[in-house]
Amino acid sequence: xxxxxxxxxxxxxxxxxxxxxxxxxxxxxxxxxxxxxxxxxxxxxxxxxxxxxxxxxxxxxxxxxxxxxxxxxxxxxxxxxxxxxxxxxxxxxxxxxxxxxxxxxxxxxxxxxxxxxxxxxxxxxxxxxxxxxxxxxxxxxxxxxxxxxxxxxxxxxxxxxxxxxxxxxxxxxxxxxxxxxxxxxxxxxxxxxxxxxxxxxxxxxxxxxxxxxxxxxxxxxxxxxxxxxxxxxxxxxxxxxxxxxxxxxxxxxxxxxxxxxxxxxxxxxxxxxxxxxxxxxxxxxxxxxxxxxxxxxxxxxxxxxxxxxxxxxxxxxxxxxxxxxxxxxxxxxxxxxxxxxxxxxxxxxxxxxxx
Amino acid sequence: xxxxxxxxxxxxxxxxxxxxxxxxxxxxxxxxxxxxxxxxxxxxxxxxxxxxxxxxxxxxxxxxxxxxxxxxxxxxxxxxxxxxxxxxxxxxxxxxxxxxxxxxxxxxxxxxxxxxxxxxxxxxxxxxxxxxxxxxxxxxxxxxxxxxxxxxxxxxxxxxxxxxxxxxxxxxxxxxxxxxxxxxxxxxxxxxxxxxxxxxxxxxxxxxxxxxxxxxxxxxxxxxxxxxxxxxxxxxxxxxxxxxxxxxxxxxxxxxxxxxxxxxxxxxxxxxxxxxxxxxxxxxxxxxxxxxxxxxxxxxxxxxxxxxxxxxxxxxxxxxxxxxxxxxxxxxxxxxxxxxxxxxxxxxxxxxxxxxxxxxxxxxxxxxxxxxxxxxxxxxxxxxxxxxxxxxxxxxxxxxxxxxxxxxxxxxxxxxxxxxxxxxxxxxxxxxxxxxxxxxxxxxxxxxxxxxxxxxxxxxxxxxxxxxxxxxxxxxx
Numbered sequence: 001x002x003x004x005x006x007x008x009x010x011x012x013x014x015x016x017x018x019x020x021x022x023x024x025x026x027x028x029x030x031x032x033x034x035x036x037x038x039x040x041x042x043x044x045x046x047x048x049x050x051x052x053x054x055x056x057x058x059x060x061x062x063x064x065x066x067x068x069x070x071x072x073x074x075x076x077x078x079x080x081x082x083x084x085x086x087x088x089x090x091x092x093x094x095x096x097x098x099x100x101x102x103x104x105x106x107x108x109x110x111x112x113x114x115x116x117x118x119x120x121x122x123x124x125x126x127x128x129x130x131x132x133x134x135x136x137x138x139x140x141x142x143x144x145x146x147x148x149x150x151x152x153x154x155x156x157x158x159x160x161x162x163x164x165x166x167x168x169x170x171x172x173x174x175x176x177x178x179x180x181x182x183x184x185x186x187x188x189x190x191x192x193x194x195x196x197x198x199x200x201x202x203x204x205x206x207x208x209x210x211x212x213x214x215x216x217x218x219x220x221x222x223x224x225x226x227x228x229x230x231x232x233x234x235x236x237x238x239x240x241x242x243x244x245x246x247x248x249x250x251x252x253x254x255x256x257x258x259x260x261x262x263x264x265x266x267x268x269x270x271x272x273x274x275x276x277x278x279x280x281x282x283x284x285x286x287x288x289x290x291x292x293x294x295x296x297x298x299x300x301x302x303x304x305x306x307x308x309x310x311x312x313x314x315x316x317x318x319x320x321x322x323x324x325x326x327x328x329x330x331x332x333x334x335x336x337x338x339x340x341x342x343x344x345x346x347x348x349x350x351x352x353x354x355x
Numbered sequence: 356x357x358x359x360x361x362x363x364x365x366x367x368x369x370x371x372x373x374x375x376x377x378x379x380x381x382x383x384x385x386x387x388x389x390x391x392x393x394x395x396x397x398x399x400x401x402x403x404x405x406x407x408x409x410x411x412x413x414x415x416x417x418x419x420x421x422x423x424x425x426x427x428x429x430x431x432x433x434x435x436x437x438x439x440x441x442x443x444x445x446x447x448x449x450x451x452x453x454x455x456x457x458x459x460x461x462x463x464x465x466x467x468x469x470x471x472x473x474x475x476x477x478x479x480x481x482x483x484x485x486x487x488x489x490x491x492x493x494x495x496x497x498x499x500x501x502x503x504x505x506x507x508x509x510x511x512x513x514x515x516x517x518x519x520x521x522x523x524x525x526x527x528x529x530x531x532x533x534x535x536x537x538x539x540x541x542x543x544x545x546x547x548x549x550x551x552x553x554x555x556x557x558x559x560x561x562x563x564x565x566x567x568x569x570x571x572x573x574x575x576x577x578x579x580x581x582x583x584x585x586x587x588x589x590x591x592x593x594x595x596x597x598x599x600x601x602x603x604x605x606x607x608x609x610x611x612x613x614x615x616x617x618x619x620x621x622x623x624x625x626x627x628x629x630x631x632x633x634x635x636x637x638x639x640x641x642x643x644x645x646x647x648x649x650x651x652x653x654x655x656x657x658x659x660x661x662x663x664x665x666x667x668x669x670x671x672x673x674x675x676x677x678x679x680x681x682x683x684x685x686x687x688x689x690x691x692x693x694x695x696x697x698x699x700x701x702x703x704x705x706x707x708x709x710x711x712x713x714x715x716x717x718x719x720x721x722x723x724x725x726x727x728x729x730x731x732x733x734x735x736x737x738x739x740x741x742x743x744x745x746x747x748x749x750x751x752x753x754x755x756x757x758x759x760x761x762x763x764x765x766x767x768x769x770x771x772x773x774x775x776x777x778x779x780x781x782x783x784x785x786x787x788x789x790x791x792x793x794x795x796x797x798x799x800x801x802x803x804x805x806x807x808x809x810x811x812x813x814x815x816x817x818x819x820x821x822x823x824x825x826x827x828x829x830x831x832x
Contacts, residue, residue: 041570150451154473154813183572226564227636236817238458316564318814319473 010181014119018095026258030057032301033308040312061251069247074148082125083146084245084252087139090132091259097125097186098266101276113214117293125186126178131265133222136260137163140231140241143253147244155240158319159231162221165326166228170218172334173211176341177271178309180208204274210337212272214330216303219264221326223257226311230319265303266296273299376513384742403462455484459817462827464801466816473813478805482798485831493791497757498524501788503594507780508793509829510591511554514540514547515771517596522677523767523780530729534721536600537679538703542613542676542716543586543595544769545709549620550579551772552702552709555824556627560701562696562821563640568630575623600726601732613717617710624706631699645807645819648693655803659774659796661823664701664728665693671770683715695822731787732758757786773797773824797829 031046031054038045046053055168071080096119103116122128137160144156178184182191195203206212221228241246242253269275278295280288317325454465463484469477493504505520506513518540525532539832553576560568580590585606587593631637647655654664662669670687672680688704690697726733734753735746762784768777774796781790800823805821 035565041567042574043570069585150449154451154470158473229564230814236459236814312567313630314565315560315568315634315640316814317636318640318812320812321636321639 002050010113010115015096018119019092019237022092022095022259022262023255024033026255026264027041027057027061028054029262029304030060032304035310036305036308037312051339064251064254065248067247068248070149070244072244075244076146076148079142079146081249083139083143084249084256086142087256088252088259090135090139091256093178094129094132094263095259095266096120097122097128098263098270099187099190100266100296102289104289115349116187117289121185121187123183125189126174126184126271130167130174133170133260134163134167136256139253139256143245144241147241149244151237151239151243152241153239155231155243157198158237159224159241161319161324162224162228162231162322163335165323166218166221166330167328168220169214169326169334172338173214173218174271174329175334175338176208176211176345177205179342180205186270186275189271190277191300193274195279202274202277204272204277206272206274208272208341210333211341212268214334214337215272216268217330219268220307221322223260223307224309225261227263227317228322229311230316230322261304261307265300265307268303269296269299273303356730358388394545407589414765415602444632453816454481459558461558461820461822461825464820464825464827466820468813468816470813475808475811475813475816478808478816480801480804482801482827482830485827487832488795489832490791493788495787497786498598498760498788499754499757501791502597503592505791505793506592506594507828508795508832509773509776509797509826510560511551511826512547512771512773513591513593514544514596514775515769515776517594518544518678519767519769519771519776519778520780521596521598522769523778524760525767526765527763527780527782528598528729528732528758529761530599530727530732532600532678532727533724534679535604535723536725536727538716538720539601539605539725540596540678540706541680541683542713542720542732543583543601545712545716546579546613546616547583547823548709548772549706549713550576550583551824552706553620553623555580555702555772555821558824559695559818559821560631562817563637565631568627571623571627575620578616578619582609582616585609585612585726597726598717599729600724604725610717613713617714617717620706620710624703628703638696640814640818641822642694642697643692644695644815645811645822646692646694647803647807651803651806652693655806656799657774657803659771660698660705660800661693661800662774663688664690664697666691671768671775675768677767677769680712682713682719685709685712695818698822759786760788772795773826776829793832795829795832797823797825797827801825801830 034056035045035053046056049055049059060159071077098119099116099118101117103114103118106113106115126344140159140163141156144159147153177189181189183189183192193204197207207265224231227274228237232242237243242250245253274295276292276296278291280291283291320334402537448469448471449558451468451470452465454460455463460466463772465481466485467477467479467481468475489504489508493501496504501524502517502520505516508516553572555572557569557572557576560566560572583593584590586609587595647657647661647665649662649665649667651657651666652665658667658669666689668687668689671677672685673687685708686704688701688708690701730749732753734740734750735743739746740750760782762782764781766777766779768775770776775794776796777794779790779792779794780788783789804820804823807823808816811819
């Protein structure tokens with residue numbers, strides 16, 4: 001058991017590595033998105049900076065850092081500079097509860113330290129995630145309002161309506177999972193999904209198909225991705241809430257957006273696709289942490305690929321269509337599914353009421 | 356105001372002593388307050404007539420410095436003739452200037468929108484940002500050079516501009532165009548219609564949010580453009596169709612090139628229909644959006660695919676056939692609802708019909724000259740120039756002085772991809788036109804935008820704007 005300075009050191013190392021890890025992930029994500037979309041559109045995509053253009057995002061990021069951060073004259077300064085930070089913080093905080101692999105034991109001298117590949121395991125993990133993603137709405141609203149410009153205002157009004165509506169669907173989609181697994185802790189959710197059903201199918205929560213689909217759709221909407229990207233619909237309201245942002249402040253928004261994409265994909269993997277569970281082909285105990293990390297990233301990046309695929313295929317929905325899709329389709333279906341699954345789980349656990 | 360202006364056109368400052376008592380009581384002029392106009396224009400208390408100190412760079416302010424005129428210039432008030440529903444609350448509305456710099460205004464169109472939430476209550480298109488005075492320029496160019504000028508107007512359909520101009524000049528000259536030249540003209544203009552519609556498809560997809568559609572449309576258009584490049588040497592602004600015929604004969608092997616296009620483009624079009632026709636989001640975004648009725652089309656002079664989608668069975672290729680286009684069989688597709696979806700269907704079908712015409716031209720290309728043998732218009736053949744001094748002089752004069760066109764005036768119109776493109780040409784018997792007026796199809800489409808957009812959503816506005824396919828070079832000229 002760790003105590004005192006060692007505990008602090010462990011936390012510091014975790015925070016630092018999580019932060020640098022996320023930055024790297026964003027670099028890869030942006031590059032991947034550009035490459036995949038380019039491939040689907042008969043283009044080459046970034047190819048100049050580094051091998052296969054993988055350093056393109058680094059170059060873009062550096063460029064943004066050295067650019068002037070213009071502040072519009074009519075901007076409300078404090079909220080205006082606070083918004084990008086408010087956008088980034090929840091994105092970083094959500095990542096802390098995501099387990100990216102199996103915990104392993106590290107021997108330093110005579111001491112054995114158990115290292116879990118998760119920032120911290122909150123027993124209210126899922127609720128924490130929902131709360132944090134609600135906070136992200138503030139950033140968008142603040143940015144749109146404080147810019148003192150009309151396009152951002154339109155964008156932020158769209159954003160607040162959209163994110164709040166789809167959060168409801170998202171939360172409802174998680175209820176059957178919580179009922180089924182009996183926990184909201186991320187680590188316990190993963191361990192609940194170990195093993196196989198009937199020795200063939202992996203025991204993943206994806207068996208709750210409607211939940212999975214609704215959560216995935218709401219996740220796309222929550223991250224403002226196509227076809228729900230009307231918050232920043234370039235063809236309609238220029239840049240949406242970040243129209244008036246430039247330089248490093250814009251880079252923060254950009255960073256937050258891509259971290260959110262990774263987060264949503266990772267949460268979907270943890271909650272529905274078994275997290276880091278997967279065959280380990282009998283690796284020795286020393287390297288038992290290797291395959292879980294591989295499986296986790298494989299699943300996450302497959303999901304992200306689906307995100308990108310959707311973006312390259314579908315046109316954008318209209319504001320009213322989006323709202324009616326959320327409130328008239330997704331939420332009623334989730335409610336119905338919550339009721340159905342609650343009954344089914346009750347029967348499974350306690351038997352029929354008459355028996 | 357720090358110093359007394361000595362500029363004559365500046366606003367005259369009224370001193371308090373000149374005002375009557377009444378004005379003073381009602382607060383006519385407050386000495387402490389800087390002039391509203393100055394503050395807005397320059398952002399400081401500097402005199403407003405220091406024009407390079409304005410927010411928007413150097414510009415003259417309106418001579419009429421009334422508050423309402425300034426508000427119009429600022430874009431905070433819309434001034435037009437459209438009656439609005441004044442039952443709605445003024446406080447709920449905001450005016451937003453969409454353009455001239457905006458990702459989806461197809462160039463430099465500016466739309467003043469009065470929004471109530473996201474609903475558009477009033478639209479006013481403002482044009483002229485691309486005005487380059489091409490009609491006036493035409494008066495200082497010879498008839499032969501004129502095609503170079505007009506080809507830049509509707510830059511997505513250069514061949515139709517050239518064709519219209521050349522037909523007008525030829526009508527005045529009364530020259531006979533050889534069948535091969537006519538067939539080449541039909542071939543190029545129909546291919547141009549295809550490339551223009553493909554670009555429309557690309558931008559329509561893009562504006563609705565289907566980002567891949569953008570590049571798919573561009574892909575097939577590229578094939579057409581590279582054929583144009585082989586034939587004319589340029590990808591756009593070709594100056595290929597000229598009074599008297601075309602600039603050069605088709606290159607060797609053009610048959611194979613066109614045959615390749617006839618295979619590649621239908622494949623692409625089928626693919627797009629596969630992506631879009633069954634796509635619920637695309638259908639939701641286009642059906643019932645941006646509706647314009649048959650009567651409104653006729654009233655606003657809207658023509659081309661927009662009018663045909665509203666059920667106006669009007670195609671100049673059928674109504675007033677030109678350049679021997681009546682030799683080929685094709686259908687004129689029409690719609691019924693006049694919404695974005697019908698315009699999409701009409702244009703897709705027009706691509707197919709144009710492909711049909713192209714394949715008929717390919718099969719029946721007549722042999723012969725690619726330009727008229729009328730020595731008045733066409734320079735002597737190269738062989739003669741080497742032998743004969745007179746031929747050399749003739750050649751020289753055709754290209755310097757230009758050929759003289761008999762006095763008269765003429766109206767010529769062709770069916771461009773955007774609708775009825777017409778040119779009114781007046782000659783006073785000189786080598787240059789006395790007057791050229793262009794009736795641009797995009798102009799009519801843009802002026803009908805308020806009809807289509809009022810009471811729609813911002814997102815629908817973008818879809819509708821894209822579906823009218825305006826080319827601002829055509830609107831402003």
